[in-house]
Amino acid sequence: MTPALHVENLRVTSREGRVLLDVPLLTLDAGQSLALRGASGAGKSTLLHVLSGLVRPSAGRVVWGGQDIAALTEDARARFRRETLGLIFQDCHLFEELSALGNAGLASAFAPARDRAPIRLAAAQWLAALGLGQAGARAVDSFSGGERQRIAVARALAGGPPVILADEPTAALDRANADALGADLVRLAAEGGRMLITVTHDAALAARMGRQITIADGRIVEDSDA
Ligand SMILES: Nc1ncnc2c1ncn2[C@@H]1O[C@H](COP(=O)(O)OP(=O)(O)OP(=O)(O)O)[C@@H](O)[C@H]1O
Numbered sequence: 001m002t003p004a005l006h007v008e009n010l011r012v013t014s015r016e017g018r019v020l021l022d023v024p025l026l027t028l029d030a031g032q033s034l035a036l037r038g039a040s041g042a043g044k045s046t047l048l049h050v051l052s053g054l055v056r057p058s059a060g061r062v063v064w065g066g067q068d069i070a071a072l073t074e075d076a077r078a079r080f081r082r083e084t085l086g087l088i089f090q091d092c093h094l095f096e097e098l099s100a101l102g103n104a105g106l107a108s109a110f111a112p113a114r115d116r117a118p119i120r121l122a123a124a125q126w127l128a129a130l131g132l133g134q135a136g137a138r139a140v141d142s143f144s145g146g147e148r149q150r151i152a153v154a155r156a157l158a159g160g161p162p163v164i165l166a167d168e169p170t171a172a173l174d175r176a177n178a179d180a181l182g183a184d185l186v187r188l189a190a191e192g193g194r195m196l197i198t199v200t201h202d203a204a205l206a207a208r209m210g211r212q213i214t215i216a217d218g219r220i221v222e223d224s225d226a
Contacts, residue, residue, distance in 0.1 A: 003065025003084065003162065004030050005051070005195070010060035012046055012218075020046050021218040023060070028211075030162070033189060033196040035206035038215035044199040045167055047215065051197065052085055052165055053077045064163075082110055086156030086194075088166035093152070094140045100127060100151050101136035107159035119158050126154035130184060146177035153185055157192075164189055166198040170205055182208055 005028040012021035021043045028034055036044045049055040050062060053069045061068045064084065069077055081087075094103045105123035108116040127136055130150040135143070140151065149169060156164055169185060170178035182205040189196035198205065206212050214222035 003067075003195075004028065005163075006061070006063040007051070008061045008063070010050065010062065011058050012043075012050060012055065013058040019218055021050065021057075023047070023218075023220060026213075026220065028195060028197070031190075031193045031195055032211060033186065033209040034198070035209040035212045036197065036199045036215060037201070037206055037212060038221075042215040043218040044215055046218075048165055048167055048197065048199055052087060053081055082107070082159070084161055084163055086159065086161035086164040088149075088152050088156045088164065088169045090168040090171050094148055096139070096141045098140060099137050100132060100140055100143065100147075100154075103140050103151050104136075104154035104158055106155055111159070119160075122160065123154055123158035126157045126188075127151070129188065130154055145172045146174075146181065149173060149177075149181055150184075153181070153188075157188060160192075161194070162192075163195045164197070166196070166200075168199055168201065170200065170202050178202055179204060 007023055007026040010021060010023040011019060013019055036047060038044050046055065050057050056070055062070060069080055072080060101123060104127050105120040108119040111119055124136060127133055130153060132147060132150055140148065143151065149172065153169065170182050173181060182202065186196065186208045198209065200206050212224045213220055
């Protein structure tokens with residue numbers, strides 16, 4: 001089941017009292033894809049972090065599939081993240097001492113015993129689908145920037161999450177690699193009926209999403225669905 005997203009009266013305020021995010025309403029259906037656009041410092045990453053439960057809102061609700069994640073305990077929120085979200089960050093956060101396959105299958109380390117083998121198998125399959133099928137055993141520090149992003153995508157998909165949240169997944173890549181990875185990401189999300197939300201400065205990647213939202217000064221100032 002892919003949970004729908006419902007964000008209501010969301011505010012994030014810095015310790016100094018500055019409003020970083022002010023979103024009265026944002027809803028997204030299961031399986032929809034959304035690009036978050038906007039100038040540097042607009043609040044895009046902050047929104048992604050709040051949606052993932054990594055940052056707690058100062059006010060408002062972030063409801064995934066009927067559950068306000070701010071109301072969960074820290075443990076329950078961590079479980080929600082593990083079971084529901086695939087996270088892809090700009091700098092990948094790969095573990096250098098692990099192989100490509102070790103990184104892609106990382107979710108297996110935190111999963112119940114019965115899910116471990118399926119996750120490792122899925123990790124190998126996603127690596128293959130992303131063109132790295134022969135390279136699973138190689139240490140991750142030997143890969144190029146584009147390949148590392150692909151490993152991060154395989155890792156996000158390996159646990160079979162219904163939702164993928166990505167922060168500038170193509171930022172470090174040249175045009176050709178950015179286009180190829182963007183196309184793969186959107187295709188793989190659509191094939192699995194997954195929701196995909198990505199922060200991006202890349203107009204070509206944004207155009208692949210079903211919906212585009214622009215954020216300025218912490219507020220939604222443009223919405224292609226409005
Ligand atoms: N914990 C924090 N305390 C104070 N200010 C913060 C905090 N986190 C983020 N900010 C500020 O909030 C604003 C929005 O930051 P955010 O990282 O969300 O922007 P962004 O739109 O993702 O930018 P970029 O495209 O450069 O990544 C910035 O001015 C940033 O300095």
